[in-house]
Amino acid sequence: MNVIKDWAYKNLKGDPVIWFIVFLLSMLSILVVYSSTGSLAYKMMEGDTEYYLFKHSALVMLSLLAMWVAHKIDYRYYAKLSRLALWLSLPLLLFTWQFGTNINEASRWITIPLINQAFQPSDLAKLALVITLASMLSKRQKSIDDFQKAIIPILVWIGLICALIAMTNVSTAILLFGTCMLMLFIGRVPMKYLAILMIIGVIAGGLALTFGQRTGTAVSRVQSFFDEDETPFQAKQAYIAIATGGLTGKGPGQSDQRNYLPHPYSDFVFAIVLEEYGLIGGITVLFLYLALLYRGMKAAAESHRAYGGLLSAGLSFALVMQAMVNMGVAVGLGPITGLPLPLISMGGTSQLFTGLALGIILSVSRGEIDDIGSPLANNFKAKERIKEAA
Structure with missing residues (x-):
């Protein structure tokens, strides 16, 4: 038992409660x-x-x-990786919309060659958008009231990714849009700009329902929910x-x-x-x-x-x-x-x-990785000091 505890202490860092919850739900x-x-x-x-x-x-x-x-991995590294993943997700979402593999009457997947495994690009896009949004908001905290420089790039990414996801998966797009709204609220974005985002969301949602694949299914499910006889x-x-x-x-x-x-x-x-x-x-x-x-x-x-x-x-x-x-x-x-x-x-x-x-x-x-002798940590710290000195 002590051996297991020692191994967990050395290898499972971060919040132990989260580890425990994940293991329970996984089992x-x-x-x-x-x-x-x-x-x-x-x-x-x-x-x-x-x-x-x-x-x-x-x-x-x-x-x-x-x-x-x-x-x-130090979480600060994910900011740069997420921007690359976000750009990669755009053509993947477009390809899925037009040529995706149909599973359970929904074309949300791309079949990966060789391993024959279905891949859902919206999963990549969701993760990349949340990470990118966190990075963009944190860098713009001092100029969060500047609509043109701080807010417009954020709104463009949110509207574009959510609209493309909605073409094949309306529920996922709505949930992602709600998450983005919460992040903007936490990130101290003024309410008037949140209202603009809501308008963009309604417009993007309308376009997605017009040109999307699952419009009829989404509408029928909402109607069935409110119909007490059906x-x-x-x-x-x-x-x-x-x-x-x-x-x-x-x-x-x-x-x-x-x-x-x-x-x-x-x-x-x-x-x-x-x-x-x-x-x-x-x-x-x-x-x-x-x-x-x-x-x-x-x-x-x-x-x-x-x-x-x-x-x-x-x-x-x-x-x-x-x-x-x-x-x-x-x-x-x-x-x-x-x-x-x-x-x-x-x-x-x-x-x-x-x-x-x-x-x-x-x-x-x-927290930030600060292990003494870690090349990854030391390299990152050196870059941080250079930036601060500049």
């Missing part, structure tokens, strides 16, 4: 995904019911590895799962609705959590996400740099807001979306980018 993810994919694996993989278990477990381990690598099939099955789960649930692997509920391993995985682990399990998961938000905001508050604070706050909001939307949809508090539950839903590259985001939050929570 729950493996259990729930294995339970909810049993029937699918039996049909699709000729009786190999462990296929998705091993695949998902490997992706969970990969996301944890990405999280570990990301937290070892409950979508997915929602009905989710309600049955929740109702039969009761207070303590049916137990791990004992779900019945996994055989009827569409996508019980991704969009509606929280319904399976409630069915198997009951209201107690559902509240525990909710508490873990709220604790994750609190610890992310704590890291933001304790950061000595505006960039670090905005970065941790933005990434924490993005992850937890998505979790809240997913859970809200499962229990009938919002229209159906295609948003997965971070850290729990089965996914591909989305899990990898979730791990990267959490690793960056941990990098902020550990």
